[in-house]
Amino acid sequence: MLRCTATPRILRNGAPIVQKRNIMGFVRNALGLDPPPSPDEPTPANRFHPWDQSPSPDLRERAATIRAMAKCPVTGQEINYTCPISGIPTHHSREAWENDVAYQESTKPEILKKVNIYEHDLRSGRPFPEFDFPLDQDFDRMVNLTNWDLFFYTRGFYSMDTEFQLAAVTKMLSYPVTIGSVLHQFSPYSLNPKGPITLEGLKSLAALRYTLYPEQNRRVSSSTKNSPLRIFILGARAEAQLPGHVWKQLQYMFPETQMELHFVGPESHFDRNKREYVNSSAPIIRRVDETLSFVYHTDYFHVFHEAQDFFPYDPYTDIFFCFHPGFAAPESKENWMGKTMEALLETKCAIFTTGFNEADLKRDMDAVVGAYGKEVDMLMEPSKNVFGSTKWELNDVNPQQVYQFNMYMAGFRGKRYHAIEV
Template sequence: MQQFMVSRIAVRNGPCLMQKRHIMGFVRNALGLDPPPSPDDPTPENRFHPWDQSPSPDLRERAATIRALAKCPVTGLEINYTCPKSGIPTHHSREAWEKDAVYQGSSKPEILKKVNIYEHDLRSGRPFPEFDFPLDQDFDRMVNLTNWDLFFYTRGFYSMDTEFQLAAVTKMLSYPVTMGSVLHQFSPYSLNPKGPITLEGLKSLAALRYTLYPDQNRQVTSTAKNSPLRIFILGARAEAQLPGHVWKQLQFMFPETQMEMHFVGPESNFDKSKREYVHSSTPVIRRVDETLSFVYHTDYFHVFHEAQDFFPYDPYTDIFFCFHPGFAAPESRENWMGKTMEALLETKCAIFTTGFNEMDLRRDMDAVVETYGNELDMLMEPVKNVFGSTKWELNDVNPQQVYQFNMYIAGFRGKRYHAIEV
């Protein structure tokens, strides 16, 4: 019955066009009517080039950066040899490359090859129909947040049949869809013990969903219904540069909700014409449409918190996200684990954070718990993010280090003490 309902919904809406296209494509292919594939269609073969001989100046420059800054994992010397399997400089010499049994016996060369071909595909100049995102969701169709494939299908995205298309789109959409997957009433994350959401997490999410689904709460009056959902992204950089139509994919998941995206941090406002980060003493506001607006705050969160610029906070309408914050990283720990974290916990609002991998996220959460353990409640135990990016990335200073954006996610908030009768 459930399968029948899904099929009926698909026929009544956009995905039926996708279904017809697949059927017609199968018929044409079976009859030999399809034209031969274009030589520009991305494949691992035609997207593979050694970076130091790349047709892209950007990637030749990255190869030079690796040679200048990175060190060979075997000899500790500068890197002068390009791995023939991945096309990326990785070792001091061929001898060092051959002796690196750990590297040769791991999946690292194959992952580095994916880094290589994904980067060349983005610079290939091919058409990118997968970036033609769908508009608002019909009210009689339900978004499925089980995984990327079902999300794309139920939202009516272009049919992404290759790893190249998935890599390009999921890197961009990982930020808004990760947010939506946490907030949505049909979130893929369930309550403990089967899922990562704690009882306190359920309380915080229930408050936010009260605001996000006003039609389900008409019998109760609340000022929250008249207030926009404020989403604070702390330490914002790449997230703040995403185009408005990308962030609209989050708002389309909650069509009755007005949203304000607050990008907070010294690098939150990038001027593309000047190609530099711009500081402003006042918030910079950009409106996408009547339901979505961006506000850029170009200083640390605790500065605005102490000035009470964001007061009052409301757990029904306010939520915080920190994407790859580096709470425990030596270069950023001091900025996070002092006044900023204290201010975050004082809001008593839900805070969700992501990491490049499980170790990265657990290291960050351990630093928070060790420092502020008695002052916080866990909302979501560290777990693999259903909507992490599928595109592999490379650390140019250490080409042995590869990662994917938003691969793991966790949540916490400042502890809310219960009233005690006296």
């Protein structure tokens, strides 16, 4: 796997940071004189602890939650046995664990072990130099969006030498970089038949790129050049809590563009002081800098659509993202597949959605097409998201259900009807 080469960089406080692959390190390695690894360096061995004996109180609490709420896949009883491979409670008893042939012959034990060690690494207290993100892109370097490795390299990120570093950083950056990878002129997603983008998708993306790359359109005057790009994130929750410098990585990919991120949903604004979600009758605005602003709307999208708060919509400057919306999920389908979806389709703007896995995304898209098929244009066929998170997550209510954020993506919009003579 390609990794970033080491380059000295400057921290935000002005102090230099020199990565591990410096000249002396190279000489020591060449002579076989490398010192033993630091005990702070994460490894599967030093990051593995059974959750019910974890040094982290919140992981011991999660183990208790699994025991209280989850059911054994073999016996249907409560879970009382911790898998010795993963260190996570998974079965009612050792006998049930041994008899679960499907589990033993699958990759789940090893994936659950990764969940375990990633969670312990984040709570280990080690230095996290990988979180010192780069600032403006150098004018003589082009961002490469082929994969995570090339993105990190061409943006000048800290050298990601371990799976632990990748897991920690890609979980946060998956949201902004997924958006950027769709919008960028060098997007990794190509036109059908070789890629997942449809002809209608190309039309929508061409309109947005017209706004994002004004230097390529100097001969054509347009009011859209003076308008910020509005990115609506519906059903926002975790993504709305990401720090400003994380979302700024999206804006660095389009340095000439002003952006407004509109987080929409009842759980879009979390008050860290009160430690609760806050509702407001008026939009809550937070400016990161002169080129990036956050706007929080603490109700469902259709409420603001019916009040015309977001009017007028413009396919040149507006785009919608729904991260893991659960269009087809029983617990959230009612909120999405009524007034909200109707309002979304009425905007005629591009809508992109992600899923935890291929089946999850296809269920959501089948629900949309099944209910609104004649009113929908597909922009992007369901496909693997190049910038999905590499960190494995766990459903505490079903500990054998593991997933990664934003692993698959698709796009659609409300159908645009061509004018006909009558």
